[in-house]
Amino acid sequence: MTTAAAGYPVRVRGRLDPGLSRWLWLVKWFLAVPHHVVLVFLWFGFAACTVLAFFGILVTGRYPRPLFHFTLGVLRWTWRVAYYTYGALGTDRYPPFTLGAVPDYPATLDIAYPEHLSRGLVLVKWWLLAIPHYLVLAVFLGGGGYAAARAGEWAYGAGGGLVALAAVFAGVGLLFTGRYPSGLFDLLLGMDRWALRVAAYAGLMTDAYPPFRLDLGGDEPGATTIDQVPPPQPPRADGWSGGRVAAAVVGALLLGLGALVSAVGTVGLWADATQRDSAGYLDTGTESFRTDGYAVSFGAVDLSWTDPRWQIGGDWLGEVELRVDRDVFVGIGRADDVARYLSGVEHDEVVLGGNDVDQRHRAGGPPPGEPGAQSVWVASGTGSLTWRAERGTWAVAVLNEDGGRVVDTDLSARATVPALGPISLALLVGGVLVLALGGTTLLVAAVRASRHQAAPPVETEQPAPPERT
Structure with missing residues (x-):
């Protein structure tokens, strides 16, 4: 079960690593290419899961837990990559290829699983209520990043606007002084935190409206020393094994391919039925x-x-x-x-x-x-x-x-193009089949990952030793 600390249900943390390389930030765009390729497909899966969750919330008032684990995993993966690259440049540690939580990574994200979501809000919050935040993020992320509102989700990734500009200034500071300006880091984390809160809200993962404030710094407001430095915990199994991550990526890829093919088939059938003149x-x-x-x-x-x-x-x-x-x-x-x-x-x-x-x-x-x-x-x-x-x-x-x-x-x-109708119908049917296969693959991976999430150890009371006589 995903939980977050008290306060706003989306908890974004970032720990600035000491001794950052002076020059590595210049090539991180290239080093992160494999992550960006995978994330393109994962965001197709995020969009599909958001659509499925929309209907699930509308009918039951609950976000299906396996889908929630997947969408949270996509946001975690995206945040780690953004933190490594030009969303913060806060670490030189290469992001892991996993949808699961990595507590010892310098950038972490937790979202409390909502036991109940409003059926009414789900109709308007991702587009109407979030518009003011979209305008703010247009300034933070700009038009050159991979920030896009589509199908009800906000795909967050730094690539333009104030975030990228501030990250470049931080990189220049590293290059010439070997030090990361602390004030700049706090500002970057504030903008990143704002963007990720909106991503979770627009992705239907919470009903808590994102606050209009810039919570600066690497820790959430009100975090105590205990919150900032959590005690060491024994390693626990993560539901997202390498095979399940690969299955989720393949499922997301099939969803994107199926959506494209079925869209082409639909347009073809529409043209075949409506765009012919009287002579055909x-x-x-x-x-x-x-x-x-x-x-x-x-x-x-x-x-x-x-x-x-x-x-x-x-x-x-x-x-x-x-x-x-x-x-x-x-x-x-x-x-x-x-x-x-x-x-x-x-x-x-x-x-x-x-x-x-x-x-x-x-x-x-x-x-x-x-x-x-x-x-x-x-x-x-x-x-x-x-x-x-x-x-x-x-x-x-x-x-x-x-x-x-x-x-x-x-x-x-x-x-006359007599083949247009049969070909378009074949594309539509094939695209729907690929969509179904991709959705099934993604759902099976998410369900299995959710079932294999290791439960926290339960402390049992040990029997007292017998008294000596």
Whole structure:
């Protein structure tokens, strides 16, 4: 059972290590890369657990204990990495790869498990009530860190704003003087503590509203000497073994992959159902092209994956329609044939790369004869063409109908894409299955870790020795 000391239920501590290296802070960003890679996936799991906990709290008024252990573990891991790197630079001890508590690590985090949570607050606290705190954290963490509010959680990690700036100042102080400015450390821990309290509140782990105060220093306010230096305790087993941590990471990775794949499938089904015109075409929009030469070419487009041996046949794109201005010729042909036809023609080549359009001018002369009289085209027309997509590598060329120079036209493309529906449905089903597998893997790891949390030793009264007679 997770407990926290009296006071606010989120307890953040940091102990400044003596004798910090003057230069190690310069490369900690690189040394922590493995942790950041793992944390990316763990935060996917955190988001999924927060969503599940949302419904659990809404129905039962309780945060499922196994999920609580996992989300607390993610926050602990994140805090240790932030403390080692540019959230505080408070230790040179490399963070352990574990979701469990590490009491002897210089940075610790404890959150009291809530026996009951408000069903009403869970609807508004993570977005509406936390907005003032989000504005404060925007100043503390800035926009360059990995601080993001998504799906009801606040993923905390220093990378911008006042926290990163103060950490850099502390690093410069270490570099030139070998000493960490104590006042700067207290300020950093105050901002970190504020951020972690908000992370726990927005993550639905407590109903206690985070206080609007900067509690400075490495210890919580009101901590006694006994609190600051806890007595040594016998080692106890931690539920998060290496295998369970690996299982949790794999589960979180599957959750992220499943969410992405199912989202793509959902968008595809939405487009297939709502974005077709009355003739069943999907439109890609209209672009304007102009050249002082005799032609504009587009290609080459490789449709070698359009294999008729596949179950859905070679009809992935279906019927393709290209439209240009009324007095402009448009043709499509094998890429090699079109390239030979335009090899001596002054024209522009359009290379499409993502959202960028690169138009390159090629020197030459006029085309040999009228464009429509050439045999290189498998489909052509003036103003538009219709073509049934086939396997191969294809190129499109646009010329004036009479072969004259200066081509200036709008070009639009649309296709029936009959494969969109089946592929999107397959992606959606596959994504849901991967989500279920990831959620099961993560939940099993969390449940087993929760069950294997070693209970504190129970002191039993020893029988008194017999009296001597």
